[in-house]
Amino acid sequence: MFFALVCGIPCSDFFAQSISRVHIKSDQIEEGAVLALKRVAVRQCVGCGRRRPKNEMIRISKTKEGRIQVDPTGTGPGRGCYICYEEDCLMKSRKKGLIARALRAEIPDKFFDDVLANVKKRG
C-alpha cells in the first residue's frame, strides 16, 4: 500500500504530463485536419443533379450586365449555377435549357461551344 502510494504519485504525474503532451499534439493534428477538410462546399450539378465539391465543378454565372460567363474563382458576383466538368452534363443542360433556367438567361451557343472545348481539353 505504502509502496503503491509512493510509486503512484510520480507515476500519475508522468502520465498527466504525457497525456497533456499527447493532447497538444492531437489538437494540432485535428486543427490541421479541419483545415485540410475545411468544409468543402458542395454544389448540385444543374445537368445530372449529382452533388460534388464545388472545386470539381464549373461555375457559370451571369454578370450584372446579363453576360454569361464561366467564373473560374467560383466566388464572382451575380447569379450562378454549377455543372460537372463532363460533356454529358453540359450536353444535357444545353438540350434541356437547364443553365438558362437556373440563370434566367439565354445561353448563347458559342458559350456552350467554348465550355465544351475546355471540358474536352481537360479530358
Ligand SMILES: [Zn+2]
Ligand atoms: Zn453533372
